[in-house]
Each structure stands twice: as structure tokens, then as C-alpha cells.
Amino acid sequence: MDSSASCPFCHLTFPLTQLQRHANSHFDDEDDNKPNPNLSSKISFLIGSQIKSNFHKINDSLVFLLRKCLEQEHDSSTTTYLSSYVDHFQSVVSEDVGWGCGWRNIQMLSSFVISERQDAKDVLFGGSGFVPDIPSLQRWLEIAWERGFDMVGSGHFNQSIYGSRSWIGATECAALFRSFGLFARVVDFSDKELENLYLSVPNTVKRNDVKGKRKAWQVLGPMDRYLVRKNCDGNVGGEICRNSVDGGSGNNVENTESERHQILMDWVWNYFSDETSMIYGHPRVIISKKSPLYFQHDGHSRTIVGIQVKNQKKGIQQYSLLILDPAHKTAALERSLKDNKGWKKLLKRGVHTLKKPQYQLCYIDPGIATGKEMEQLKTIDSTLVTF
Template sequence: MLLCELCGQALRTEPEMRRHLLRAHLEREPRCPLCSFSAPGYDELRAHVDSAHPEPGPGPAPAGSPPQCPFCGETGASGRQVEAHVRSRHGHLLDPPAPGNSQQLYECPMCDLVCANGQILQEHVDLHLEEHRFSEVDINVGGSLSDLELAQQIQNEEDRQQGLEEARREREEFQKLQRQYGLDSSGGYKQQSLKNMEREVARGRMQPSEYHKRKADMMESLAFGVDDGKTKTSGVIEALCRYYQNEIKDVRRVWLSTGVDHFHSSLGDRGWGCGYRNFQMLLSSLLRNGMYNDCLRDITLIPCIPKIQSMIEDAWKEGFDPQGASHFSNRLHGTKAWIGACEIYSLLTSLRLKCQIIDFHKPTGPLGTHPRLFEWVLSYYSSNRESGTKVVCTPKPPIYMQHQGHSRTIVGIEERKNRTLCLLIFDPGCPSQEMQKLLKQSNDDTSLKLLRKFVGSLKDKQYQIVAVDGELSPEEKVVRCQASQVFTAARIP
């Protein structure tokens, strides 16, 4: 082993010694290993060590800044104290090892110090890191501009993260609405029909032969654009008229619309098709009324749901309700998109049917009820309320009624003996087997429960109705198309 005469560092070979001398002593100003003194040359440094750091013993302390341990950074009141500290704690780094005892040396990655073991190196490097942290704090504290820039950087990063989070939430909400309203790419009536029929076969509820027959019927129906009639119930209004002719103790008078076929949702539109089914009900009544023959001369059969979607798209192409068309990206066909009062109005008006939207935008009675809605329906059906006839079969078509998440069809209204009102409603969610019970001659008062809705039964925040009352001339149709550029509805109250 070789011992550096300048700092006492033990080195194993002559090449290591040359490298040590070059890095530790030749490339920089010589520095005392026992204090912070720097010398202009090695002769001066050796003289300094001999005079300022003799062997431990009594003597005066040198003047100047507090000396510092070159290995761990600890300071002392005098050079002798630091020298004693170095020899007691780091003496193994100064004394050469015993002959024949090889020793691994550790070089500091941040300076040129070579340590005898890993623990000393770790302590030394920790000092470098701590000094670096303190220097960063001093820089930040010492300049207000750095504080301002740091605060701005933090704020910018928070704004960026917040913007990313808001964009993510908006994207998820949009996708949720797309799925909820059938505007995603999951297919429409045909795809849902096939999927649900395949599921019925897999569950053993439908035979494969029935599946193929119903698939063929559906494809034929879609090809001609007409409803297959499998969810239709006819004759209910006529049965109700006969029923009310009997002595009904609680009903003072009743007004019924013209004949209406009931259509309920099928495997192809379950969960989203109520608006289309209610249009089918309304159209089935209009086709029975001769005064609408001119408007409906091109429609002889009830269209299927995909055909109704195409008819609404045609109304948009004519210029009706551009805002609504934009909401659906001008496309309904092939989707499971819900429709509401505005789409029904646009379709009816495009057929030159005179109609209006009435918006009951807030409750008008106690406990969130809508008595003004009931009064409006009574006024619509009862052109002559003082007539002595108990059952009034009016020439009026049924009324389309929309509320949040669902739509139904109003086919009449009762005036009870206690002067309260009760709507008679066809619901697309009611299956055919339930509606057909109303056709039986043995009807009793309980069978009407699925149709009757009293004031306390309608408590949604908002209702919209679409009522047909006549036909439009071609010129009137153009005017209404232009008016639909900014869609408005009559509001009650």
C-alpha cells in the first residue's frame, strides 16, 4: 500500500496514487485535509499542516474560520479539536493498512474523495445531498421572482389536471347520454329484435322454428315499412263506450276519442320505443277519420318503427326543427334514439296535420300535481259539456302526452260524480294480454284501473302534450316550418 504524503490517503497501487494526486491535488488548489485552508502550492500546504496541525497536545488554537472535518463536515472550536475528531472517528482512513491486507476503496460520485468503506461513503454523499437541498431553499427564499414562478408553475399544473379531469367527466357523461338515448353505435330496432330473440332461444323460451318464422316476418315488415301488427289491440274504445253505457255509480260523464288501436313495445324497441308506439296509436285514429284523408293519402297502413324514424328524418330535411335534428345528428334510422313531443310535432306538421304543443312546465296544484292539465284535456274533448249524454264519443283524435323518460296516449276523460277528473290513458308499456281483458263483455270497474289516472297520479315536474285539430294548407305548412326554426310551445301557466 502507498500513502499520500499530502493528505495521508492510503492507495493500493502506483497508478491509483497517480490518479489520486491528479484529481485531489494537481487539478485544483491544494486544500488542507484537516481544515478549510487552501494553499497556493504543496510546499505551503505541507508547512501549514506541520504548523497548524501538529500531533495532539497542548498548544494555542489557530485563528480564522472554524475548521471543518473533510469527511463528515463536523466543525470544531479549533484545528486541534477537528484533528482529534478526524483521528478518532476517521483514523482508519489516514493510517495505512497492515501489509498484505488488501482493502476495497470507494470513490465519491460527486467529488474526488476516496473512502475506505461503504458506510463512510454513504455519510459523505448524504452531506452532499443535504448541502444541495439547503442551497435550493436559499435560492427560492432569496428571490421573490422564483417564488412567483414556482407558484405559477404549480397553478398551471393544477389547472391542467383540472382541465383533463373535466374533459374526462364530460366525455363519460356524453357517452352515458349516448347510450341512454340510443345514440351510440349499438344498432336499432332490427339488431335489438334479433339479439333478444336469440336470447329467448338460448333460455328455452322460444323454439328455433319460431325464431326463424318471426325473423322472416320481421324482415318482410321492414322491407315494406309497415308494422307487423303483433303488438296491436283493436276495439278497446268501442268496448269502453259499451261499458260506460251501463250504470257506473261513480262516473257522471265521460268523453272518448275516436277509435284507437293500442300498440305496445316489442323485443325490438323495449326500453326506448314508447314515442314511436304512441305515434302509431295516434295515426291509427287519424286514419279512421275522413277529414284527414287528404293529408294521409300516401299512408294506408301503420308504419313500422324504422319507417317512422325515416319519416322524421324527412321532416328534418324539409327544414323542420333544425335544433332537434342537430341534437340527433340528423339521424334516427338504425338507432335506438328516444323521441319526444318536438319530433312528433315535426312529423305531424310535415304531413300537413294541424297540431300544437302545450307545455305544462310546472305543477299547478298541491303536492306537485297538474290540475290545469286535466282541465285542458276536458276542454279539448267536451265541446258541449251541458249535453245530457252520459257517454260522449267525440270525433277528436287522442292526445300524445310526454314526460321525463316516458310518453303515453290520452284517449278520454271522466268527470266523476264528486266533480273530480280522471284521464283515460293508453300506455305502450302495457302488454296486449292486459289490454285484451278490456274487450270482454264481463268487464267490471276494476278492469279500468290500468287506464285511469287521477290528478294525484301525475306528479312529474313537467308534461308536454301534442294535440291534432284539423289540417293545414300547403302555405300554412310552410309558415309552420319556418316558425320551427326557433321552437316554441304554448306554456301553461
């Protein structure tokens, strides 16, 4: 049994008997450099009291079962990219149905990080090595806010989320992971006219990621509005990646809804198909090191674990996202994959299913932040791609 773990804040390794005292030493009041006993006690308590989430564990792993089903497809014109690991966390009637999808998707991303990245496993959730339940995650998010991550956005919740049924979005997902030094990134996909309407509203407008907080002109949430928007080249503001995933100018022809949302599909394809991230090289099913994608739109969020393309006649390519939905039952998903029957209806989503004017993604890049990088992560920014 491992008797040591890494500090979630400076990432140095200490014996478990010393870890708590060391972690407490990081929390100094920013104004007078004196210890902050309140935050220190919260960290100490949470490291020892957080509860492992109860979920249906698929013995052969979900990705393994999905990969086998994809490899057995008899269509040689398809190519699929998948994240290397993810557990499915379903919403539970007695716990979080109707409001907990954001937390469930955070749990799915956490399962990937803990399984596939030892460096991140050592720091995430105090080095516990497991995915906490929703109340514990809510405590960790409050601590992230108290440490200065997403301070502006936290004001929308009055810096309090524990025990709440408030909806959360990609900003909260990013803030939580960033507080442990993980490089969580946010990407916005938005209708150009809707984005211009938003930009014309003063910065004091609240986000729309909590029920009942929409403005009269109906910007659809839950989208995160306390964000520094960046071009695809990293610059703040300006014309953003219109009709192109590589930052090109595209054209001014009005696109159909499916053609506009194909931009999102192209982005996801380029993300997973990065050649530097390939692990397993089956001719048609390729495993990637890339993290799953937290996938947010108005009223719900899910997790994208991969993407498939079917090469049709005349060079036309048909894309399907592979999505895990917290609203689905894990046991039913497992059964459909083991039987290789019915899983496509549960997992595959084509471009025609993308009906919303706004979408948002959150993903986790490799590496652990230190020093100035941690300070930079406190401001949640995003890359904006307009349709």
C-alpha cells in the same frame, strides 16, 4: 281497389302510376332550385318500401269496448269524453322495450288520423292507408328534418334517427305529422320555478329528451327545449296562463301538488268536451272528434284517449284520465274490457298520479296546411301553462 292517391306534399290526387314521379318533383334544392335527387330517391323508396306495423287488432275496436264498460258503470254522477277511435300499440321486447314508447304513441295517433279523417289519410305516409312500423317512422322523421321541419331540434340527433334507440318526445311527434301538412300542436305544463330556471339558461342548452343529456341542475325530460313558447293568447313569451286554463291570473296562494296538476286535468277536460266536436251523445259517455293526446313526462310517454269526471258532494269534481300505455299488453287490455274486469287499473289515472314537475301534450287539429302554412309549421312552437 283504389287506383289513385293524394300527393303527401301538395295534396292533389294522381293515379298511383304517376304519384311517385309527381311527388319527386316537389324536392328542389332551396339554393339553386335544382332537383335534389338524394331526397327525391328517399321519398320514392320509402313510399314503396315502408312496412305496416304488426300489432294486435281488437276486432270490436278498443274505443267501442271501453265505451260499453263506461256505459255499464252504475254511477250516474260521472261524465266521460272519449276520442272516436284509436288502436293500441304495445312495446315489444325484441323490438323497442325501454326506448320506443314515443314511436308507439305516434302510431296510436296515426291510427286515429287514418281511421277518422279521409283528408289526412290521403296524405299521411304517402297515402299508404296504414300505420308504418318504427323503422319506417324513423325514415319519415329524417325526411321531415331534411325538408326543414324542426331544423334546430334535429341537430340534437345530428339529423339521423334511423336504427337508433334514442328517446324522442313531443317535438319529434309534431315535426313528423306537420311534415305531411297536419296541424300538430304542442302544449307544455311546467312548475313555475322550474320554468324560470330553464329560461335563465342560454338558448344553446340541449333538450333533455335523450338519456344522459340532462344538465346538472336537473331539468327533468324528456321535454322539448327547442320551442317557441307562446301565451294562451298566442303571443310569444311573458307570464303564461298561471293557475288558469282560460288565461286568467288566478291567485298567488301556494297550491298543493294535486291542486297544481289539476290545471292539466282542466285543460284536458276542456279539450275533449268542446261541444263543437261531439259525435255520440250518450247521457254519460260522449264520443268526441278530438284526436288523442300524446302525453309526455320524464322518462315515458303515453296516449290520453279521454277523461272522466265524477261529481261529488259540495260541488267537488274528481277527474280521471283515460290512458293507453305502450308498456301494457294489448291482449290483456282487450280481455279486461271484454270481461269488464280490471280495466280501470290499466286505464284510469287520477290527479294524485301526476307527480312530475313537467308534462307535455301533442294533439292534431283539423285541416291540412298548404303554401305559407306549411312553411310556418316548420318551426315547432308550443303553448306554455305554468302551475
